[in-house]
Amino acid sequence: xxxxLLDWIDDRLGTAHFVSHALRKAFPDHWxxxxxxxxxxxxxxxIATGTFLALFFDPxxxxxxxxxxYALLDxxxxxxxxxxxxxxxxxxxxxxxxxxxHHWAAxxxxxxxxxxxxRVFFTGAFRKPREINWLIGLGMLMLAMFEGFAGYSMPDxxxxxxxxRIAVSILLSVPFIGAWASSLLAGxxxxxxxxxxxxxxxxxxxxxxxxxxxxxxxxxxxxxxxxHTDFPGPGRTERNVVGSPLFPKYAAKSMALxxxxxxxxxxxxxxxxxxxxxIWGPYVxxxxxxxxxxxxxxxxLDGALxxxxxxxxxxxxxxxxxxxxPAVLLPGVLxxxxxxxxxxxxxxxxxxxxxxxxxxxxNVPVRTGIGVAVITFCxxxxxxxxxxxxxxxxxxxxxxxxxxxxxxCLIAPIVAFFLTYWLCVELRSRSGxxxxxxxxxxxxxxGGFDEETIA
Amino acid sequence: MIAKDRVIAAALAAAMxxxxxxxxxxxxxxxxxxxxxxxxxxAAGLCGAAVGWAFWILPxxxxxxxxxxxxxxxxxxxxxDLETTSxxxxxxxxxxxxxxxxxxxxxxxxxxxxxxRSLGPALGDxxxxxxWRKGLRMQRENGSFVKASDLNVDSVATVFPEGAVGDAxxxxxxxxxxxxxxxxxxxxxxxxxxCTHAGCPVALYRTAAKQxxxxxxxxxxxxxxxxxxxxxxxxxxxxxxPIEVGSDGYLRATGDYPEPVGPGFWERG
Numbered sequence: 176x177x178x179x180l181l182d183w184i185d186d187r188l189g190t191a192h193f194v195s196h197a198l199r200k201a202f203p204d205h206w207x208x209x210x211x212x213x214x215x216x217x218x219x220x221x222i223a224t225g226t227f228l229a230l231f232f233d234p235x236x237x238x239x240x241x242x243x244x245y246a247l248l249d250x251x252x253x254x255x256x257x258x259x260x261x262x263x264x265x266x267x268x269x270x271x272x273x274x275x276x277h278h279w280a281a282x283x284x285x286x287x288x289x290x291x292x293x294r295v296f297f298t299g300a301f302r303k304p305r306e307i308n309w310l311i312g313l314g315m316l317m318l319a320m321f322e323g324f325a326g327y328s329m330p331d332x333x334x335x336x337x338x339x340r341i342a343v344s345i346l347l348s349v350p351f352i353g354a355w356a357s358s359l360l361a362g363x364x365x366x367x368x369x370x371x372x373x374x375x376x377x378x379x380x381x382x383x384x385x386x387x388x389x390x391x392x393x394x395x396x397x398x399x400x401x402x403h404t405d406f407p408g409p410g411r412t413e414r415n416v417v418g419s420p421l422f423p424k425y426a427a428k429s430m431a432l433x434x435x436x437x438x439x440x441x442x443x444x445x446x447x448x449x450x451x452x453x454i455w456g457p458y459v460x461x462x463x464x465x466x467x468x469x470x471x472x473x474x475x476l477d478g479a480l481x482x483x484x485x486x487x488x489x490x491x492x493x494x495x496x497x498x499x500x501p502a503v504l505l506p507g508v509l510x511x512x513x514x515x516x517x518x519x520x521x522x523x524x525x526x527x528x529x530x531x532x533x534x535x536x537x538n539v540p541v542r543t544g545i546g547v548a549v550i551t552f553c554x555x556x557x558x559x560x561x562x563x564x565x566x567x568x569x570x571x572x573x574x575x576x577x578x579x580x581x582x583x584c585l586i587a588p589i590v591a592f593f594l595t596y597w598l599c600v601e602l603r604s605r606s607g608x609x610x611x612x613x614x615x616x617x618x619x620x621x622g623g624f625d626e627e628t629i630a
Numbered sequence: 631m632i633a634k635d636r637v638i639a640a641a642l643a644a645a646m647x648x649x650x651x652x653x654x655x656x657x658x659x660x661x662x663x664x665x666x667x668x669x670x671x672x673a674a675g676l677c678g679a680a681v682g683w684a685f686w687i688l689p690x691x692x693x694x695x696x697x698x699x700x701x702x703x704x705x706x707x708x709x710x711d712l713e714t715t716s717x718x719x720x721x722x723x724x725x726x727x728x729x730x731x732x733x734x735x736x737x738x739x740x741x742x743x744x745x746x747r748s749l750g751p752a753l754g755d756x757x758x759x760x761x762w763r764k765g766l767r768m769q770r771e772n773g774s775f776v777k778a779s780d781l782n783v784d785s786v787a788t789v790f791p792e793g794a795v796g797d798a799x800x801x802x803x804x805x806x807x808x809x810x811x812x813x814x815x816x817x818x819x820x821x822x823x824x825c826t827h828a829g830c831p832v833a834l835y836r837t838a839a840k841q842x843x844x845x846x847x848x849x850x851x852x853x854x855x856x857x858x859x860x861x862x863x864x865x866x867x868x869x870x871x872p873i874e875v876g877s878d879g880y881l882r883a884t885g886d887y888p889e890p891v892g893p894g895f896w897e898r899g
Contacts, residue, residue, distance in 0.1 A: 199693055200693075200695065201692075201693045201694060201695040268656060268659070268660035269656060269660055269665055271662045272662045272665050272666045275662070275666075276666070304700065337830055337846065340828070340829045340830060341828045341829060341830065341846060343829065344827075344828040344829040344892070344893040345828065347893055347894070347895040348893065348894065348895065349896075350896050351896055352896075353895045353896050354752075354753045354757055354895050354896065354897060355750070355752065355753075357750075357753075357895075358749075358750030358751060358752065358753050359746065359749040359750040360749075360750070361750065362749065362750050362751075363750060363751055363753070363756065364753060364756045364757065364798075364799060365798070365829075366798055367797075367798065367799075368750075370749075374749075400698070402695060402697055402698070410694075413697070414696065414697055415694050415695060415696055415697060416694070416695045416697065417692055417693070417694045417695075418692065418693065419691070419692065419693070420691065420693045423688050424684060424688045424689070424690075424691070427680050427683045427684035427688055428680070428681075428684045430676075430680045431677050431678075431680035431681045431683075431684060432677075434673045434674070434676040434677035434680055435673075435674070435677040437669075437670075437673035438670045438671075438673035438674040438677055439670070441666045441667075441669045441670040441673060442666065442667065442670035444662075444666045445662060445663050445664075445665065445666020445667045445669075445670060446663065446666070446667070460796075460798035460801065460831070461771075461788050461798070461801040461823055461831050461833075462831060462833070463830055463831045463833045463845050463846070464845065465833070465834060465845035466845065467845055467846060477846075477847070480827075480828060480846075480847050480863060481847045481848060481862075481863060482863070483863050484863070485827075485849075485859060485862065485863050485864055485865040486865065487865035487866065487894055489899075492899040493896055493897065493899060494894050494895070494896060494898055494899055495896070496865055496893060496894025496895065496898075497827065497863055497864070497865035497894070498827065498828055498863075498893065498894075501863075531697060562848065563845070563848060573848045573861075574848075574850075574861045574862075577848065577861070577862070
């Protein structure tokens, strides 16, 4: 049956040669090569659940009176967007499950991308010839963050509306074009025009996901063309790649991963509540929640906004206000640094060769140290993003917590770098590969061996 | 069946059971919990079966691929170069037409971008002024007007200019700080409620310290010292609304805010 189908296709497309070779493509067996696939499969879950949500959600800011089963909000003036999100949650069979699965999958999507990038970074898989895929991957990370923020902003609840207010303020802070850029997004002064939700909807369900899908296709095509990297080992060279054949072995493993991703996001969606917008209430520009935190992948920027010093730059009757440094300049510099890293490292080591065999992280102490330092820095910012909650737990004034994280984010990355560097050097020397004394064995007259140490 | 087959069979049975349970959960009214868990069970069963399949049933073979050669050989590169650039140079070099072509494409691209301008008007006056004017009374969200006798000491109210309830830029926090504190009208003092850092409502009033705090990024403003920044990331004071108690007992603005409200921006100066 399948054989006849394949023959039918081959008669028309002549694909037998390609298919038979493609199915035997070698996929290295190390588990870390599957991190990227988590993102591919969460993306599929996001598209499936997101399509379901889009069939019910109405991204309109027009005002109406809520009149539904959630009694605490009965009679409240809300936007159509908020109303339809509540309907999805309480009146559509499966709606709340789909909302929660969608949100959990989004959190995992961004986390998976960063984990995958960390694997690529620490093993040196970004090196020539794979710089293009490094940039495409970084692009997908940034798009995923915007995509997540846009989705989280659409229900027009009090938490998300506040987040949009902050986003508009960040746009406002950009020199020269800030006022203009914020107006392009908000259609005037936030939030009066009401155009923001429909615009976010178009971005969230069409522009950004279509771009991510296109980039993912290119990412995979390049991966296919360049073949996988591989860890060094017996029989592994720069000229070959060894692993399970795509079909059937690797396909079975990959399908297991897909099913695991689906199982986990649905279990989370069933059991762990996320973003209960009926508790936050509808967005009212003069009301606010406390404490208020964004999703984790925006949390580090929120933390940066909290602990950055109140420095505005005045000159010639113009101003660069304080949110610019932590919310525009900092991520700009950070992402530029990450994007440029393959070239920075190649220039620093003067290494322009292609690499297909990976590094063990401990064998590249400086790179590993820099990676851990950057992660430590961002993690410190993320923790600072919930400083007000921590202040409540430890019974300290918020100003003390803020000062702590200001110092932490300056000192901890440096400490982390040197600690990691030292750890790598120690591990490397104990592995016995690089630091073993070089000796020459010389046969002596008695038939035994003498050792001569070579400098 | 051998033992490993039994494990895979059990996983597949779980997958079937989960799917049936999902349909049942959906048909009986749709509990988020049962729908989600049954579907998770089904997927977990499929996952287990696929794992068993991959590690127990399928042959544990390794294949080896040769890596492709790149860069391509010198002759291919030379041919590519000939087709794209060097072969064309004699024809197009230094021709005015070539420069015109690039210019035309550039202007064409610019023309395609310009309509973005329609997305938002220049902020203009709206960024610099609110709807507060001299003589306007203070209106609460419910429409009532604030009289000097309405609030107790240390009470707070959110107010808008008369006739503009809900105008986000004009939202104002009115505090009765009590007599003898700073220069104020009848013990009242009023600030813009839009945080000067990132625009959140400055909604937390700390009575004892007489400070306003923003819940978003914890900027703290001194109510009895002209809204000056005490702590946090805000880089300038909360604008203070000039107010008076009218002869009829209503609180009134004596003008608009003396400076733009909300977060800073380039032209704000």
